[in-house]
Amino acid sequence: MTATQTHCPYCALQCGMTLTPELPTRLGMPGVRLEPAEFPVNRGGLCAKGFTAADLLDHSDRLLTPLVRKEAGNRDSPLREASWEEAYERIVTAIRDSQDRFGPDSVGAFGGGGLTNEKAYALGKFVRVALRSSAIDYNGRFCMSSAATAANRALGIDRGLPFPLADVAEARTVLLVGANPADAMPPSMQYLDAGRANGAKHIVVDPRRTNTANGAHLHLQPLPGTDLALANGMLHIAIREGWVDEDYIKTRTEGFDSLNKANSYWPERVERMTGVPEAQLRETVRLLATEGPSMILTARGAEQHSNGTDTAQAWLNLALALGLVGKPFSGYGTITGQGNGQGGREHGQKADQLPGYRKLDDPAARTHVAAVWGIDADELPRPGLSAYEMIDRLGAEGGVKVLWVLASNIVVSAPHSNNVIDKLRKLDFLVVSDIFRSETADLADVILPTAQWAEEEGTMTNLEGRVIRRKMALPPPPLVKSDLTVLTELAGHLGRGEFFSDEPREVFEELRRASAGGIADYAGITYERIEDEQGVFWPCPDEAHPGTPRLFADGFPTASGRARFIRVDHRDAAELPDSTFPYVLTTGRNMQQYQSGNQTRRVRALNVALPEPRAELHPDLARRHGIADGDLVELRSRRGAATLRARLTDGIRPDTVFAPFHWPGANALTNPALDPHSRMPAFKACAIALRKAEER
Numbered sequence: 001m002t003a004t005q006t007h008c009p010y011c012a013l014q015c016g017m018t019l020t021p022e023l024p025t026r027l028g029m030p031g032v033r034l035e036p037a038e039f040p041v042n043r044g045g046l047c048a049k050g051f052t053a054a055d056l057l058d059h060s061d062r063l064l065t066p067l068v069r070k071e072a073g074n075r076d077s078p079l080r081e082a083s084w085e086e087a088y089e090r091i092v093t094a095i096r097d098s099q100d101r102f103g104p105d106s107v108g109a110f111g112g113g114g115l116t117n118e119k120a121y122a123l124g125k126f127v128r129v130a131l132r133s134s135a136i137d138y139n140g141r142f143c144m145s146s147a148a149t150a151a152n153r154a155l156g157i158d159r160g161l162p163f164p165l166a167d168v169a170e171a172r173t174v175l176l177v178g179a180n181p182a183d184a185m186p187p188s189m190q191y192l193d194a195g196r197a198n199g200a201k202h203i204v205v206d207p208r209r210t211n212t213a214n215g216a217h218l219h220l221q222p223l224p225g226t227d228l229a230l231a232n233g234m235l236h237i238a239i240r241e242g243w244v245d246e247d248y249i250k251t252r253t254e255g256f257d258s259l260n261k262a263n264s265y266w267p268e269r270v271e272r273m274t275g276v277p278e279a280q281l282r283e284t285v286r287l288l289a290t291e292g293p294s295m296i297l298t299a300r301g302a303e304q305h306s307n308g309t310d311t312a313q314a315w316l317n318l319a320l321a322l323g324l325v326g327k328p329f330s331g332y333g334t335i336t337g338q339g340n341g342q343g344g345r346e347h348g349q350k351a352d353q354l355p356g357y358r359k360l361d362d363p364a365a366r367t368h369v370a371a372v373w374g375i376d377a378d379e380l381p382r383p384g385l386s387a388y389e390m391i392d393r394l395g396a397e398g399g400v401k402v403l404w405v406l407a408s409n410i411v412v413s414a415p416h417s418n419n420v421i422d423k424l425r426k427l428d429f430l431v432v433s434d435i436f437r438s439e440t441a442d443l444a445d446v447i448l449p450t451a452q453w454a455e456e457e458g459t460m461t462n463l464e465g466r467v468i469r470r471k472m473a474l475p476p477p478p479l480v481k482s483d484l485t486v487l488t489e490l491a492g493h494l495g496r497g498e499f500f501s502d503e504p505r506e507v508f509e510e511l512r513r514a515s516a517g518g519i520a521d522y523a524g525i526t527y528e529r530i531e532d533e534q535g536v537f538w539p540c541p542d543e544a545h546p547g548t549p550r551l552f553a554d555g556f557p558t559a560s561g562r563a564r565f566i567r568v569d570h571r572d573a574a575e576l577p578d579s580t581f582p583y584v585l586t587t588g589r590n591m592q593q594y595q596s597g598n599q600t601r602r603v604r605a606l607n608v609a610l611p612e613p614r615a616e617l618h619p620d621l622a623r624r625h626g627i628a629d630g631d632l633v634e635l636r637s638r639r640g641a642a643t644l645r646a647r648l649t650d651g652i653r654p655d656t657v658f659a660p661f662h663w664p665g666a667n668a669l670t671n672p673a674l675d676p677h678s679r680m681p682a683f684k685a686c687a688i689a690l691r692k693a694e695e696r
């Protein structure tokens, strides 16, 4: 009975766990016993999702064979089981027909931040080399893109945390903006708790009093969509009080003089815009400036806005002005959400990127990657559309007509879901690869069953930039294939099979060469090193290099070697409350669920703990509408409606309603207005109305 040490299938913490073989399960598949491992990130901790992750492996809902429509071309006809050859034949016929009629870009793929590095890399290559299409993006566009764009602009590199998570325990002041790790990744709280036990002060910025905010020294509750003004107001105070680090600004940064230091961010005005008292602003800046080392950590609450990049930039400006970045136990970081949200954006799934975090429109990058792939650089397509832009043009002239969705459930997770469903229905052909039927798969022509986290090999890159190995503990069910195998076999059917391998180690070796010299340089990382060193931090340019747990100690990878201040000014949220839609909806996570819930909604213990979504309302707001705790409440925006059971709490602003996004509903309401820099939709603030709904 050999135990396998691997990692959780869910979030970006990538907790270590041990799987030990057990008796066959009810599906006749090998069983496993799951226990937490002493990995440096989780140190023996797991959350409820991690503890129950083995339930996914033998779940009776698993897809065990390909499914196709009984009547080809009619998505209203029932699904039936099919052989892989029949499924491939239908897919390849659809691809060829579409590309003959509408050109290469009429076929595209939508990937996911849960794919291993090897799969993310192979998918980006498949679209550009086998399909010769520019149409690829992924759900990380909805997750990390704002903070990534801001970090690239200011620091010359985007790595979620530029330091190991353990450094958080050593910081004396930590400002968490729109982050709720107590619910999203509970084992990470051990570092915040350790800091607090040693006297560290934590400040949480969130319109809700979350479990993270409950333990904080200070809780700031701004109106959703006003974080940029909050950050600029704090910068104004730092300058006024002489708390900025002038020596750091002079020697390590550029562009400070370009910032708006005018009176527009007087704290009194910021107080009116955000609803946060001036005294809290001042106390936050005082702690950050005078009780260091200090960190500013942002997450989706700050970033998923139509001004998300500028908002992350404003927090970066504050961190730079206070001289935090590149010093021990100090700095700015963003807390990545999806399991491989970090690696998923480094290896070519993004519409504008090539492996190694290279830019697709950079001639040198094209030449380098094309040489590794064995093609001519001119064969590489140009950058395509971002995730929501691609979805919004599905089926339209010049848009994608045949789409392959992997590791993503966009009917639940993309904004303005009614539009997403409409556009998916306009496709000529939809293929979905997943482990369970999802709301997106329900609309597909062909559904492909894929192997799971514990049934295959691969690497992931966690929120710290630590590359880790997921290992195979048991084989997949007989007719279930790894996405790597499917990519390779489909490429073969398209006449490009010689460019692909379904052997993860071979794909990783090629990824190392493709990333060499890029920003996310994996050249020195091997499977053996990952094993021996409990993960290796990129950049790691050669095998003698120790990896880079901490960035920026000696400078920044910008042209001048200095970090950049970038002036950003407040813009109102894309949609403000008015007399018809008088409240603000913000969305987020529950502890028991993960992403679109396609996996966790099927885990019995998690569903017992939280069987349905709850809309959180302040009692004053509920009273005005005659709503009691547990009543059904209908939420309406300009785009759709959702009915959820109400949970009354005085921990939320009276003008704001919270809805979790793990079930269909919340994203029927959200606004797809895009951030101009990152193309991030405005998930975290839209205008809604509400009323008590009748019991069903």
Ligand code: SF4
Residues within 6 Å of the ligand: 008, 009, 010, 011, 012, 013, 014, 015, 042, 045, 046, 047, 048, 049, 050, 051, 184, 185, 186, 187, 188
């Ligand atoms: Fe898994 Fe994240 Fe929970 Fe860790 S915190 S067990 S990685 S879901």
